[in-house]
Amino acid sequence: MGEHQTEPTTYLAERAHQALAEDPRTATMDIRVTVTEHTVVLSGSVTTHERRIAAEEVVREALPGYEILNRMIVGAYPPPEETERVS
Amino acid sequence: MIRIAAVGDIHIGTDSAGVLRQQLERLPDQADLFLLAGDLTRVGDPAEAAILADELASLRIPVVAVLGNHDYHGDAVAEIEAVLVRAGLTVLEGDAVTLDLGGTRVGIAATKGFGGGFAGATGSEFGEPEMKAFIRRTKAHAERLEQSLSGLEADIRIALLHYAPIRDTLQGEPLELYPFLGSYLFGEAIDRAGADLVFHGHAHKGCEHGVTPGGIQVRNVAQPVLGHAYGLYCLNGDSEDVAVAAAASPTAMPSGRATP
Numbered sequence: 001m002g003e004h005q006t007e008p009t010t011y012l013a014e015r016a017h018q019a020l021a022e023d024p025r026t027a028t029m030d031i032r033v034t035v036t037e038h039t040v041v042l043s044g045s046v047t048t049h050e051r052r053i054a055a056e057e058v059v060r061e062a063l064p065g066y067e068i069l070n071r072m073i074v075g076a077y078p079p080p081e082e083t084e085r086v087s
Numbered sequence: 088m089i090r091i092a093a094v095g096d097i098h099i100g101t102d103s104a105g106v107l108r109q110q111l112e113r114l115p116d117q118a119d120l121f122l123l124a125g126d127l128t129r130v131g132d133p134a135e136a137a138i139l140a141d142e143l144a145s146l147r148i149p150v151v152a153v154l155g156n157h158d159y160h161g162d163a164v165a166e167i168e169a170v171l172v173r174a175g176l177t178v179l180e181g182d183a184v185t186l187d188l189g190g191t192r193v194g195i196a197a198t199k200g201f202g203g204g205f206a207g208a209t210g211s212e213f214g215e216p217e218m219k220a221f222i223r224r225t226k227a228h229a230e231r232l233e234q235s236l237s238g239l240e241a242d243i244r245i246a247l248l249h250y251a252p253i254r255d256t257l258q259g260e261p262l263e264l265y266p267f268l269g270s271y272l273f274g275e276a277i278d279r280a281g282a283d284l285v286f287h288g289h290a291h292k293g294c295e296h297g298v299t300p301g302g303i304q305v306r307n308v309a310q311p312v313l314g315h316a317y318g319l320y321c322l323n324g325d326s327e328d329v330a331v332a333a334a335a336s337p338t339a340m341p342s343g344r345a346t347p
Contacts, residue, residue: 024130027157028098050102052114067170076106077310079113083090084317086304087208 008037012063016040019062025054031057031072043071089191089243092117094317095124095288096309098157099139101132104312107142108317117319119188123176124288125155125249133166139215140174149186151177153197155249155289167206169307181231185241194241196280198232201225202249203270209316210266229272236280243322246277248287255297258305274299283322 001061016033020026028051034041046052056070092114097107114121136158158167169177177184180198186193203210203225212222213250236246236265251257251269260268268290277285278301285299288309295312297305308318 026103027129027160047098048100048102051100076110077314079110079117079317079320080313080315083117083321085321087194087322 090118093122093308096126100129123152131161136167136170146330183235192241194239196236197247200248204266205254205271229276233276246285
């Protein structure tokens, strides 16, 4: 059960967002965080497995006691197939 | 014809070795020039820049970069620039470069840029010292961009930024974030100086296509926006088609370096 469950989930989610943005292990604002009564869900995509694991660690430290569901996917962007003719 | 590849917000970390190299395998056959629109690193660590340099080592085309806010985080901008320059990149901030790509002169003027907001919802140089310093910094970057872009003598002129110069390419971002994503002052500077194409990054949830109020095409090439490793753009120059860019010879403009 979360230690901060009496706090509005808006504050909890933002605490996790700020931790993800400011912690050098993650330094990203691209991860979606959803907080419910006992659970934090992380979703979005990252480019390496290390970043997926780091995001979970950072949020676990920011919101101790919550179950973390890590639904982030790992993937690299493919090269483009098409060229845009601008002028 | 000039073929330009561009991307921003690649956020190379110490865990990224090999990722970008694989993504860029086809790039030398697709483009004559590669532009990097800032946030090259994750936390502004020179070790991250060294990994980027390794990833770009096999590219046979000119690479021109501007840094982004993440690249400033570690207070090691000079070291990051040095690593990239040693690897053969041209790193610009408040200045410009002209490349001769097979007889077509391609000029690139660049600045990281900064925030402040867009017409109708902008910050002002008024009130607390911190607020005045914020907007003053944006104005200084915009003035340098206008000067360096105006000074380019080239067949094709490109403006390269990290922060957004228009609000069009922010569509998809929360409105509350707009003042932190760019400033109309850069669009105004570009419209005054003139350009053929503008690239920026920073707005990961924005959209790719936009136009300045003066009618200049703008592309948000943040990698999450593109959904690809980089974007490819084709521009007509004044000369015949360019077949090989490997012999491109960069010529630095004599403009000075602005304080970031």
